[in-house]
Amino acid sequence: MRENPQESEMAKPLEHFTHTDPCTDDQLHELVNRALQVAGNAQAFANALSGRLLINLFYEPSTRTRISFETAAKRLGMHVVNISATGSSVEKGESLFDTFDTLQAMQPDFIVVRHRDEGVAEALAERAEPGLHVINAGDGTRAHPTQALLDAVTLQQAFGDLRPLKIAMAGDIRHSRVARSSLALFPRLGVADIRLAGPADFLPTDAERDGVRICRTLDEAIDDADAIIMLRIQKERISGLSIPSDADYHAAWGLTESRLERAAPGCRVLHPGPINRGVEIADSVADGPRSLIRRQVRNGLHTRMALLLELDGHGAYPGV
Structure with a gap:
């Protein structure tokens, strides 16, 4: 019988954030509290993830979410690459999975994906190599966690x-x-x-x-x-x-x-x-x-900073 993640006493560290169901209640409360800590002193986390690479892979238009992830990553000292379907090899017929495999071959630490089809982020998370964290920035009508x-x-x-x-x-x-x-x-x-x-x-x-x-x-x-x-x-x-x-x-x-x-x-x-x-x-x-x-827009920045830190395994935060 498969273990219910909400009832697990020893929850595994978060690897991906494709929707909230796999998270325990404690993990969800922790993410909220960490975001509030970041909101209280964002400067304390400057360059905490220096040298990491985040790729925004957006197949749908976005202003707040994409820029929020980009700004969050840069506040943490990360490198950021933004990719949209327009102007990429998607226009030449490349599949989503081939695009994803091409990107993960470049060894990013995070791929943030937005797509019109439901379940895409979860499917990509299952395909991800160890050390790569997939975050859902919106998939169809299913989730925007x-x-x-x-x-x-x-x-x-x-x-x-x-x-x-x-x-x-x-x-x-x-x-x-x-x-x-x-x-x-x-x-x-x-x-x-x-x-x-x-x-x-x-x-x-x-x-x-x-x-x-x-x-x-x-x-x-x-x-x-x-x-x-x-x-x-x-x-x-x-x-x-x-x-x-x-x-x-x-x-x-x-x-x-x-x-x-x-x-x-x-x-x-x-x-x-x-x-x-x-x-x-x-x-x-x-x-x-x-x-x-x-x-909400400002807290989007702080919440996404906290999520990136959490996925990277930063349990102790400086200055708070």
Whole structure:
């Protein structure tokens, strides 16, 4: 019988980070705490991984995630190579696995991969040679584990304790890899009240379970919520569904200042980006005093620094 990693008393050190399931609860809490340590004194970790090589292998567009990994690596003193499908041998017909094997023959320490197909990062991790760490920067609609992790870091930074939080997640949840990773991660960090809301076609069919409920309206979801995570419509992943106009969507599902008044007085607003202003969120909310959106971006840097250190085996951090 295969051992359940969540129940293992002697968890193996992390080799890859393709999704959160293989991690123990202790490892997930440790990653959050390490990221908070980095956020508290990022300069203490300068050049901690000097000489290591990280390759960003991105088959889909990205701003925050790719630049965040690149900046995190450079803050740690690493060399960075960025590769996209456009302009590479992929355009000549080279397969993903051949591209990966070519890159790992150059002996990088980390390969960060983003791909439109689900399960790609896990398949590459199984193919990786010893000493190479594979990190999932988003695969299809399946997972975006570092985004979920940085969102947890941002919430803990803001509230101090995740366990009592009531978290609303609204928008295109069905096609969002961020939502899937968050729904896998947050309960394991102690969150027991998660509300989901969105148009019927944008809601998953398998999400409702203990601690997670589907709400009929955005107002119902955000009522007395401590945190609200807004998600954009994933138009690039939708086929065969009717997408409402921007104005109609905003009227029914957009987070406005008046709607935000239904939430708890100290409620904070998150969005993984990119933001479609005036669609899922109003300008005044995205830029308002309750918004943690820019802090999410900053914590993306700190969280990814902590992850790189953890995968490299840096158990003791300097200066903290």
